[in-house]
Amino acid sequence: MRTIYLTYLAWFIGLTIGLPLVLMAIEAVTGFDIISSAVSIIPSMIAAHLSGSSFVKRFGRGPEKPESWRFTIIAFGLLVLTTLALTAGFLVVFPDLQSEMAGMMDPGVFAIFAAMMAVILLVLFFTTRIFFGLGARTQLKALARQSEQG
Numbered sequence: 001m002r003t004i005y006l007t008y009l010a011w012f013i014g015l016t017i018g019l020p021l022v023l024m025a026i027e028a029v030t031g032f033d034i035i036s037s038a039v040s041i042i043p044s045m046i047a048a049h050l051s052g053s054s055f056v057k058r059f060g061r062g063p064e065k066p067e068s069w070r071f072t073i074i075a076f077g078l079l080v081l082t083t084l085a086l087t088a089g090f091l092v093v094f095p096d097l098q099s100e101m102a103g104m105m106d107p108g109v110f111a112i113f114a115a116m117m118a119v120i121l122l123v124l125f126f127t128t129r130i131f132f133g134l135g136a137r138t139q140l141k142a143l144a145r146q147s148e149q150g
Contacts, residue, residue: 007050008047008051011050040120041124045131049138051071051132052131055135056139057139062136076086077092079124127139
């Protein structure tokens with residue numbers, strides 16, 4: 001199961017860093033700004049989907065509900081820790097942003113930020129669970145089609 005988590009983590013980190021870069025490049029070339037708040041959710045969704053697919057490839061079956069929930073909890077923990085590490089690294093590389101973030105320590109602003117983060121984290125948790133299962137089902141269907149064809 002460890003390789004499934006590593007698959008998730010690799011895709012999550014790669015997409016968290018790469019997707020905004022690709023979207024910024026598209027904006028630079030075309031002039032269209034297509035970056036949205038979905039950029040924060042898409043890496044987790046794709047990583048979970050590919051991890052579900054990897055689960056089926058590795059074990060030859062779909063995950064049972066307890067396995068899916070265990071994956072979700074561990075993957076979500078990895079997501080949170082990785083996001084915190086990437087944010088800390090980003091603040092080290094771009095120290096000017098630290099002064100801008102200091103304004104968030106105002107109690108009213110912090111409360112709004114905390115509420116928004118709670119909602120985003122809740123969405124990330126459940127999308128991880130949903131897309132892990134979708135990835136597994138998609139892979140099971142693909143295997144069934146392959147066995148029917150040959």
